[in-house]
Amino acid sequence: MGRVADEVDVVVIGMGPGGEDVAARLANAGLSVVGVESRLVGGECPYYACIPTKIMLRAAEALAEARRVPELAGSATVRADWSPVATRIRDEATTGWNDEAAVRRFESTGGRLVRGVGRITAPGEVTVGEQVLRAKRAIVLNPGTEPAIPPIEGLAHAPFWTNRDAVAVEQVPESLVVLGGGPVGLEFAQVFARFGSEVTVVEAQSQLLPMSEPEASEVITERLRAEGVRVLVGSAVRQVSHSGRFQVSTDDEQLEAESLLVATGRRTDLRALGVAAVGLDDEARTIAVDERMRATDGVWAIGDVTGRGAFTHTSVYQSRIAAADILGEAGAPADYRAMPSVTFTDPEVATVGLTEAQAVSEHERIRTAIAKLPETPRGFIHKVGNEGLVKLVADTERGVLVGATAVGPSGGEMIGALAVAVHAEVPIARLSEMIFAYPTFHRAIQPALDELSTP
Ligand SMILES: Cc1cc2nc3c(=O)[nH]c(=O)nc-3n(C[C@H](O)[C@H](O)[C@H](O)COP(=O)(O)OP(=O)(O)OC[C@H]3O[C@@H](n4cnc5c(N)ncnc54)[C@H](O)[C@@H]3O)c2cc1C
Ligand SMILES: NC(=O)c1ccc[n+]([C@@H]2O[C@H](COP(=O)([O-])OP(=O)(O)OC[C@H]3O[C@@H](n4cnc5c(N)ncnc54)[C@H](O)[C@@H]3O)[C@@H](O)[C@H]2O)c1
Numbered sequence: 429m430g431r432v433a434d435e436v437d438v439v440v441i442g443m444g445p446g447g448e449d450v451a452a453r454l455a456n457a458g459l460s461v462v463g464v465e466s467r468l469v470g471g472e473c474p475y476y477a478c479i480p481t482k483i484m485l486r487a488a489e490a491l492a493e494a495r496r497v498p499e500l501a502g503s504a505t506v507r508a509d510w511s512p513v514a515t516r517i518r519d520e521a522t523t524g525w526n527d528e529a530a531v532r533r534f535e536s537t538g539g540r541l542v543r544g545v546g547r548i549t550a551p552g553e554v555t556v557g558e559q560v561l562r563a564k565r566a567i568v569l570n571p572g573t574e575p576a577i578p579p580i581e582g583l584a585h586a587p588f589w590t591n592r593d594a595v596a597v598e599q600v601p602e603s604l605v606v607l608g609g610g611p612v613g614l615e616f617a618q619v620f621a622r623f624g625s626e627v628t629v630v631e632a633q634s635q636l637l638p639m640s641e642p643e644a645s646e647v648i649t650e651r652l653r654a655e656g657v658r659v660l661v662g663s664a665v666r667q668v669s670h671s672g673r674f675q676v677s678t679d680d681e682q683l684e685a686e687s688l689l690v691a692t693g694r695r696t697d698l699r700a701l702g703v704a705a706v707g708l709d710d711e712a713r714t715i716a717v718d719e720r721m722r723a724t725d726g727v728w729a730i731g732d733v734t735g736r737g738a739f740t741h742t743s744v745y746q747s748r749i750a751a752a753d754i755l756g757e758a759g760a761p762a763d764y765r766a767m768p769s770v771t772f773t774d775p776e777v778a779t780v781g782l783t784e785a786q787a788v789s790e791h792e793r794i795r796t797a798i799a800k801l802p803e804t805p806r807g808f809i810h811k812v813g814n815e816g817l818v819k820l821v822a823d824t825e826r827g828v829l830v831g832a833t834a835v836g837p838s839g840g841e842m843i844g845a846l847a848v849a850v851h852a853e854v855p856i857a858r859l860s861e862m863i864f865a866y867p868t869f870h871r872a873i874q875p876a877l878d879e880l881s882t883p
Contacts, residue, residue: 440570837869
C-alpha cells in the first residue's frame with residue numbers, strides 16, 4: 429500500500445534557534461507547521477554550546493577575579509569546585525538535556541513536532557522515517573552543523589570529547605589537550621585551565637583565532653599563556669593514541685593528557701538532507717541563499733548551514749527574514765555588513781564587520797587605528813586584567829567604519845557602539861563629535877577615532 433502524505437503549509441527540518449523561531453513565527457501567523465527534529469528542540473545553542481559554555485565561563489571568571497584580589501584588595505582563598513557548574517548546566521540550563529519545555533513552547537503556537545531525521549525526497553516533500561510530509565508553501569532547512577573530526581591517524585577510535593561531551597563533564601580533567609584554537613577551543617581551554625586543568629592548545633594556523641585581527645589574537649594568546657595554558661601555533665597533530673591516557677604527536681613533540689577535546693570546526697551533510705532532490709548541490713559545505721534566504725523554489729535555508737557566520741544571532745536574524753518572505757510580507761533584505769561576534773574568553777574578543785585584511789581586499793582606501801586599554805584611564809583604574817584594545821577599520825573614501833574589534837574585560841559590550849557605527853554608516857566625523865562617558869572602557873574608541881582623523 430502506498431504511503432499517505434500528510435499535507436501542511438510548512439515543514440521546518442532542524443529545530444535549532446532559527447528553526448524554532450521561524451516555525452513559531454509561521455505557526456503564530458496561522459500556517460500549519462511541522463517542525464522535524466532528530467535530537468533536541470532548540471538545537472546546539474541551549475544544550476551543548478552558547479548557554480552551557482557561558483555558564484562555565486562565568487564561573488571561571490569568578491575564580492579569576494578572586495585570584496586578582498591580592499593585587500587590589502588584600503587576600504582571598506580560592507578553592508575551585510566544579511560541582512556547582514555541572515549542577516547548573518544539568519539542572520538549571522538543560523534540565524538534564526531534556527527539551528520538553530521547548531516542545532511545549534512550540535506546540536503552544538499550534539505547531540506540530542515530528543521526531544526523527546528529515547530528508548527532502550521530492551520538491552515539496554519531506555520524509556521522516558515512514559512518514560511523508562507535503563509542504564504546500566515552504567520547506568525551511570535549519571540543520572545546523574556537527575563537530576568536524578579531522579582525519580588524524582588514531583583519532584577516530586579514541587574516546588575524545590567534542591563540545592557535546594565537554595559541557596556535560598562532572599569532573600575537571602587533571603590535563604587536557606585542545607585541538608583547535610578557534611572560539612570553541614579557547615573558551616573551553618580557559619575554563620578548564622582556570623579550574624586547575626593543565627591545558628595545551630594546538631592550533632594548525634599561525635595564530636589563535638585565525639579569523640581575527642592579529643593584534644586581538646596576540647592579546648588573548650598572552651593572557652592564556654600567563655594563566656598557564658600552553659599554546660602551540662602552526663602545529664599539526666600527526667597521530668593520536670589512547671591507552672588510559674591520550675598520546676598526541678605533533679610535528680615537534682609528544683603530548684600526554686587525561687582528556688582530548690576536538691574543536692577543529694564544524695561540518696554539514698547536505699547529502700543526508702536530500703537537497704539534490706530539489707536541484708541543490710549536495711556536495712557543497714553550505715547552502716547558498718539569496719537575501720531572502722531562498723535556496724530554490726519553495727525552499728529556504730537559515731542558520732549555520734548558510735555559511736554566513738555560525739552564530740545564534742545570525743540564525744535568528746535569518747529566520748525573521750525567511751518568515752516574512754514566506755508570509756509575503758515586505759521587509760529589509762539580509763545585510764551582513766555589521767555582523768557581530770564575541771568570543772567569551774577573558775578578555776572577550778569581539779568583532780563587527782571586516783578585519784583589516786578583509787577590508788583591504790574589498791575597499792580601495794583603508795586606514796586603521798588602535799587604542800590600547802591599559803593606556804586609558806579605565807585601564808589604569810582596572811589594573812590587573814586590563815589587557816585589551818580597540819581597533820577601527822575605516823574606509824577613508826566614504827569616511828565610515830567598515831569594521832572594528834574590541835578586546836577587553838567587556839569587549840562584547842564595547843562592540844555594541846561600534847556595531848551601530850558600522851550598521852548605520854555613521855560618518856567618522858560625526859562619531860568623533862560624540863561624548864564618551866568617562867572613565868569607561870568604551871571611551872577607548874575616542875583616541876582610536878582621533879588617530880583616524882589625524883592627517
Ligand atoms: C561550543 C560552542 C559554543 C558556541 N557559543 C556561541 C555563542 O556564545 N554565541 C553564538 O551566537 N553562537 C555560539 N555558537 C554557535 C551556535 O551554537 C550556533 O550558531 C547556533 O546553534 C545556531 O545554529 P543553527 O540554527 O544553524 O542550528 P543548530 O543549533 O545546529 O540546530 C540544528 C538542529 O537541527 C537538527 N537536525 C539536523 N539535521 C536534521 C535532520 N535532517 N532532521 C531533523 N533534525 C535535524 C539537529 O539535531 C539540531 O538540533 C557556539 C557553538 C559551539 C559549538
Ligand atoms: N562565542 C561565540 O559566538 C562562539 C563560540 C564558539 C563557537 N562559535 C562558532 O561555532 C563555530 C565553530 O567553532 P570552532 O572553534 O569549532 O571552529 P573554527 O573553525 O572557528 O576554529 C577551528 C580551529 O581549529 C583549527 N584546526 C582545524 N584543524 C586542525 C587540526 N587538525 N589541528 C589543529 N588545529 C586545527 C583551525 O585552524 C581553526 O582555528 C564557529 O563558526 C564559531 O564562530 C561561536
